[in-house]
Amino acid sequence: MTYYISGTHRSGPMPRPMGRVFRAMAFRPWQLLVRRLARRKTWFLLSALDDHLLNDIGISRGEIDRVASDSAGDDCIADRAGQPASKTTQLNPRRTTMTSKTTTSQKPARTPVAMNGVDTPTLLATINAVGAQPELAKFQFRARSRWISGTHSESTMHGYFGAGGEHKHKAAYKAEGDHPAVLCGADNGPTPVEWVLHALASCLTAGIANIAAARGIKLRKVESTVEGDIDLRGLLGLSDKVRNGYQGISVSFDIDSDASPEQLQKVIMQSKARSAVFDVITNGVPVQIKVKTPALA
Numbered sequence: 138m139t140y141y142i143s144g145t146h147r148s149g150p151m152p153r154p155m156g157r158v159f160r161a162m163a164f165r166p167w168q169l170l171v172r173r174l175a176r177r178k179t180w181f182l183l184s185a186l187d188d189h190l191l192n193d194i195g196i197s198r199g200e201i202d203r204v205a206s207d208s209a210g211d212d213c214i215a216d217r218a219g220q221p222a223s224k225t226t227q228l229n230p231r232r233t234t235m236t237s238k239t240t241t242s243q244k245p246a247r248t249p250v251a252m253n254g255v256d257t258p259t260l261l262a263t264i265n266a267v268g269a270q271p272e273l274a275k276f277q278f279r280a281r282s283r284w285i286s287g288t289h290s291e292s293t294m295h296g297y298f299g300a301g302g303e304h305k306h307k308a309a310y311k312a313e314g315d316h317p318a319v320l321c322g323a324d325n326g327p328t329p330v331e332w333v334l335h336a337l338a339s340c341l342t343a344g345i346a347n348i349a350a351a352r353g354i355k356l357r358k359v360e361s362t363v364e365g366d367i368d369l370r371g372l373l374g375l376s377d378k379v380r381n382g383y384q385g386i387s388v389s390f391d392i393d394s395d396a397s398p399e400q401l402q403k404v405i406m407q408s409k410a411r412s413a414v415f416d417v418i419t420n421g422v423p424v425q426i427k428v429k430t431p432a433l434a
Contacts, residue, residue, distance in 0.1 A: 253346045253349055255346055255351075260347060260350070261351070273301055277297060277298040278294070279294070279297055285325075287315075287321075287323055291314075292311065312326070313326030314326050330383065337386065337388065337414045337418060338363045339414075340414035341408050341414075344408030344411055345404055345408045348408055349394065349404050354395060356393075356394045358392065358394075360390070361389060362391075364387050365385070367383050386418065390405060
């Protein structure tokens, strides 16, 4: 893209007030230092990621230097900060059109920024930290449940272990489960199998927000419908040929964003590939059940 300086285009360069010249000269070394530090920080952050993670955020390894340089600001922008207001920068429409025809093959550098409510730089820094210290990746989540009456129970999620220590949510979150009246319950909350659908939707949606932000895609709306088909003959013990749980689950997304349908499809597929809940549902997980009674305490 071509620019020209209006102050020198027609009538020659405008004289600079000496005070502004001295201020620009004084601040110039600090500007260069700040840009150099920002460039090095971004370069080290991106270089520590493997090729798969770089692909997730839409950056190839060969573009790291260019993205790091872009994160520190280009020369013309930094120079412009110290120039007097009388020297403005304008766009030459004719030259822009000509230049765009010859540079369409170049992929513009993009610096990860906060987007969709996701602090993308912190997200990448977290990935970088866990990659450098794998022990930080070990987490244990917990739910404590108590029976209330009939098929009604309440679970509390508060404390968990992760990143090398114990943590607590900012509040003790509670979730109630029950059966509807048609299944002999009091309908005090969603059924446990409906909570499974919620967990899947929540996990996939979080992944979409993170991946879209890392790839520079602005989201305006993300809605999903999750449906699970179940045959109660299995859990009621009426047939040993019918499984107890869902026979199939379908997920449908309605997304409004700046991305093309092809880009959104890739984001959704990447979210599915990295979803913990999708993995639990489709691959299963070992479950150990222990019983503690007063007689055995």
